[in-house]
Amino acid sequence: MRIHPVDRARATKNRPDLVAIMAVVLFASVFPVNLLPSAPNELRGTDGQLSGKQGQVLLVTVPADGRATEVVGQFLGRRVLFFPGTVSGYVGLLGIDMQDAPGTHELAVEVRHPEGPRRLSYNVLVMKEKYPLQHLTLPKGMVDLNEDNLVRVKAEQEQVRTMLDAVSRDRFWNGRFIEPVSGQVAGAFGRVRIINGQSRSPHNGEDITAPIGTAVVAANDGIARLTVEHFFSGKAVYVDHGLGLYSMYFHLSEATVQDGEAVKRGQVIGRVGESGRATGPHLHWGVRLNGARVDPYSLVKLPLDSLTTATR
């Protein structure tokens, strides 16, 4: 079980626990039979601890040998899909949604193995993030939608939801994630928005201000699943990185990829604009991880080069 090295203090503090976990798991794999077949589930101890803030992506490594066929987790009703790491064990990205309730929640992991499935249970402490409040004034027609626009927006939301629900079982991303454009980062992730005096949904991505026409690149390898022009997002590109991880790029002046096209990290996929509901030229960059709305910069900070076979 490994966690993001940024949380160094906690990692050090937890190390004795980790050693204990490894010992238990090794013991279990030597004796694959259930040692306590009659023990009810509730009596089983936890296999480890994790913690993170709302909107954060956690790197989780679970012990599993090369013969494991699949490693799948469940966290607050969302799936966490693990893949074999380069060193040892299986690695997964756990997304804490920006509005997950603070407190301790279970990450339940099932390791499917020829010798029978093994279940692991981790405690994940979700800590509250303090999101700033933002007052915005926008044209009335962009906030209080007329009947036609309401119908349009509902159809567009459905189109996006259907795409996000389709989870590719392959991992397309490889190595670290990069910023799609260099510019002024607004710190807008999670902002609680009061638009024209009314409380609206929180801002679920980061805004990067850059001149119109600035190249926008893919944050990692993937497949451009959807290139659209939507009411709120404007010209937008959605990239599927596999295993339920999507990145999205909004308010473009131009999209330079087509649906179904494979893209590489750093490849130009569009250009900065101010299409849709935007108050000026900027890129809205969002990341969805198995349904969780997470801070894209949290993904950029993860040391993924060492965990995957990055060759570039």
Ligand SMILES: [Zn+2]
């Ligand atoms: Zn935005």
